[in-house]
Amino acid sequence: MIYFVLFYGFMDLINKKTTFEHWVFYVGVLFFIYIGFLSLYFYLERTTSFDSAAFAFELIQTKKFVTPLNRWGSIFSQIIPLWLIKKGVSLSLFLKAYSFSFVLINFIIFLIINLGLKNKNASIVFLLTNCLSFRNTFYFSVSEYAQALSLAILVYALLEQLVNQQDRLKQILYLFISTLIACMLFYYNQLIIVPLVFIYSYIIIEKNAFKNPFIYVGFIITITWFGINLMMLPKDGYEKTKMVGIDVFIEQIPGFFYLPSWEYLIFFWEREFYILPTIILVLLITLFVNKKILSFFLFIGFIVGYLILITITYYKGASENMYEQYFIVLGFIIAFMLNSTVLKTTKIKSITTTILLLIYGGYFIYNAHIYPTKRVNYLTLLSKNGNKYTNKKFIIHPDDFPWGYSWVRWALPAETLLVSSIKGPNNSITCYLAEYGEKIDVSSNNGQLLGANWMKHLLNANNLDSNYFKIPKNSNYLITNRIDKNIFFVKETIRHNRQWLNEVQKQANENNQTLEKQIHNNAQYNIETRPPSQKIDFIIGKKDLRLTKIENEIKSNSDWMETIKLKAKERGVSVESMVTLDAQYLLSQQKE
Numbered sequence: 001m002i003y004f005v006l007f008y009g010f011m012d013l014i015n016k017k018t019t020f021e022h023w024v025f026y027v028g029v030l031f032f033i034y035i036g037f038l039s040l041y042f043y044l045e046r047t048t049s050f051d052s053a054a055f056a057f058e059l060i061q062t063k064k065f066v067t068p069l070n071r072w073g074s075i076f077s078q079i080i081p082l083w084l085i086k087k088g089v090s091l092s093l094f095l096k097a098y099s100f101s102f103v104l105i106n107f108i109i110f111l112i113i114n115l116g117l118k119n120k121n122a123s124i125v126f127l128l129t130n131c132l133s134f135r136n137t138f139y140f141s142v143s144e145y146a147q148a149l150s151l152a153i154l155v156y157a158l159l160e161q162l163v164n165q166q167d168r169l170k171q172i173l174y175l176f177i178s179t180l181i182a183c184m185l186f187y188y189n190q191l192i193i194v195p196l197v198f199i200y201s202y203i204i205i206e207k208n209a210f211k212n213p214f215i216y217v218g219f220i221i222t223i224t225w226f227g228i229n230l231m232m233l234p235k236d237g238y239e240k241t242k243m244v245g246i247d248v249f250i251e252q253i254p255g256f257f258y259l260p261s262w263e264y265l266i267f268f269w270e271r272e273f274y275i276l277p278t279i280i281l282v283l284l285i286t287l288f289v290n291k292k293i294l295s296f297f298l299f300i301g302f303i304v305g306y307l308i309l310i311t312i313t314y315y316k317g318a319s320e321n322m323y324e325q326y327f328i329v330l331g332f333i334i335a336f337m338l339n340s341t342v343l344k345t346t347k348i349k350s351i352t353t354t355i356l357l358l359i360y361g362g363y364f365i366y367n368a369h370i371y372p373t374k375r376v377n378y379l380t381l382l383s384k385n386g387n388k389y390t391n392k393k394f395i396i397h398p399d400d401f402p403w404g405y406s407w408v409r410w411a412l413p414a415e416t417l418l419v420s421s422i423k424g425p426n427n428s429i430t431c432y433l434a435e436y437g438e439k440i441d442v443s444s445n446n447g448q449l450l451g452a453n454w455m456k457h458l459l460n461a462n463n464l465d466s467n468y469f470k471i472p473k474n475s476n477y478l479i480t481n482r483i484d485k486n487i488f489f490v491k492e493t494i495r496h497n498r499q500w501l502n503e504v505q506k507q508a509n510e511n512n513q514t515l516e517k518q519i520h521n522n523a524q525y526n527i528e529t530r531p532p533s534q535k536i537d538f539i540i541g542k543k544d545l546r547l548t549k550i551e552n553e554i555k556s557n558s559d560w561m562e563t564i565k566l567k568a569k570e571r572g573v574s575v576e577s578m579v580t581l582d583a584q585y586l587l588s589q590q591k592e
Helices: 002-013 020-041 043-047 050-062 072-086 091-116 120-129 144-164 168-187 190-206 213-231 238-242 246-258 260-271 275-289 293-313 320-327 329-340 347-367 370-386 412-423 487-495 498-511 515-529 545-555 558-571 575-591
Strands: 393-396 430-433 439-441 537-539
Touching: 020 043, 020 091, 020 120, 020 347, 043 050, 043 091, 043 370, 043 412, 050 072, 050 091, 050 412, 072 091, 072 144, 072 168, 091 120, 091 144, 091 412, 120 144, 120 329, 120 347, 144 168, 144 190, 144 213, 144 320, 144 329, 168 190, 168 213, 190 213, 190 293, 190 329, 246 260, 246 293, 260 293, 260 320, 260 498, 275 293, 275 329, 293 320, 293 329, 320 329, 329 347, 370 393, 370 412, 412 430, 487 498, 487 515, 498 515, 545 558, 545 575, 558 575
Parallel strands: 393 430, 439 537
Antiparallel strands: none
C-alpha cells in the first residue's frame, strides 16, 4: 500500500498538471500511514499510562463511554474500541483499536479539510500542528487539548470558506458549522479558547475581513459561550482549581524566570537544539520585512501571552507530560506563520518546506517513545515478578518507584492490571503505590482493591470483567521487599531530573569522567548519606473499628440502605462494597 502511494504520488508529482491539492494529499496520506504505524507499534505506550490507562480500564469495566469532567468530546475516540469490547475481542486488539482511533479521527478531519473544503494551506497547517512540537503528547493519546487543537484548525478552514463566499446562504451555513464546532470545543478543554481567539484574529487580519459581520458574530458567540460555561463550573471542580486569578499573576511575575514551568520551557527549547525557536525568529523577521505589521504583532502577542499564561498557570510545577501537552501550540503557531509566508510562495518551496518539517517532527515523535517505553517495561517487570505469587496484589514503597518517567501514583492499579493481562486474565496483577506516612489495610475486604478514591467503584475483584482480569478476591496484599539501598532507582532519578543531571554533568566535566560514571558515583553517595526510608504503616488483616461502626449504622438504616442499593446498581458493584465505600468516605470526612 505504502509503495503504491509513493510510486503513484511520485509519478503524479512530476506531472506539471498536478495541482497543489494533490501534492498535499499524498504527503498527508504518507504522514498518517507513518503515525498510524507508530500508534499500533507503540499501542501499550499510548493506552496503558496515566489517564489513558484509566479510560481504557473504565471502558472495559462499564461498557459505557467515559467522559471525565464532562468532557464528552472524548466519546468520538471511544466508539470503535467500545464496540469491539462489547464484541469480546482480545485485550490487545481493544487497546490497539483505541490507540489507532485517535489517528483515524485526525485523518478524517484532514480529509474534510483537504478533499471536502479543498483548502490546501489549512491542510498543511493541520499536518504541521499535529507534528512539529509533539513529543510525549503523542503517547498521551487521550489528551483532550490535542484533540481540540485539531478541530480548531477545522474551524479555521471553515472560516476561510466563509470569508471567500459571496453567497449569503452559504456564508450563514459556514458560520453555523464553524461556530457550533468552536463552542463544542469547550467540552474538550477550556484552554482551547486561546487558540480560537488567535484563529478569529488571524482570519480578520490575513483575509482583510475587518468589515465581515459574520466573523464577529461567530467570535462573539464563541467567547460568550465559553464565558458563561466557565462561570458555571463548580468552584471546587478540577477545571476551576486549575485557573489562577490576577492576584497570582501579579504575585508570580517578579520570580517568573525561576518558576519550574519556565525551567521546563527552557529545557524544551534546548532539547530541540534551537530549531523551533530559530524557525519562529526567521518567520517573524520575514513577516516584518514583508511589511505584514499587524500579523507580526499578532504572532508576537500570542506567543508571549500564551507562554506567560501557561508558565504562571502551572507555576507550582507539573509533570513533563502536562507541560508539553500545552506547548504543542508552538507547532500550531509555526504552522500559521508558514501559512502567512512560505505557503504563499511557489508550489515547490511550499511542498519542500512541508516535507522537511514533517520529517523533522516525525523523527522526534518516534524518539519520544523512550520515556513511555520505560514505563511499559517497568509495568511488564512488575507483572513478570508478580505472577510468581498467588496473591496477585502488591504494595510498592514510594522510594522504589521510577518517578523520573512515571510521574503519578494514582494510575498504577489500572496500569498494572492492563499490562499484566495482555497475555490473558490468568496473568492479571494489580499494584498500589503507597504514600509516605500512609496507613494501609493490606487485607482485601470484600474484594476491594487499593486505588484512588474516585476509581474504587471500578477496582473490586468481585466485579472485574473475568474475560480480561482475574484477581483473587480474599487474598491479602503483599508488601514488596524494601531495598533501602537500591542504586538502580537513584540512577534513574538522576537521569530524569533535569537540575540534578545538569549538576552531575558539570561534575563529570570537572573530574574528567564520563557522565555514566559520575551518575554512578553520585547515586552511591546519595545511598550512603540518605536518611532511613520514611515509614508506611500497614494494618495487616485488621479493619479500623470506626469504619465498622459506620458500616453498622448504614446497615441499620433502611432508607440509607435503599440509597446504597441504587448507588451499587449504578456503579456496578455489590451492595456490601457500596456500604464500605460510603463508610470510608464518611470516615475520611471525619478525619479532615
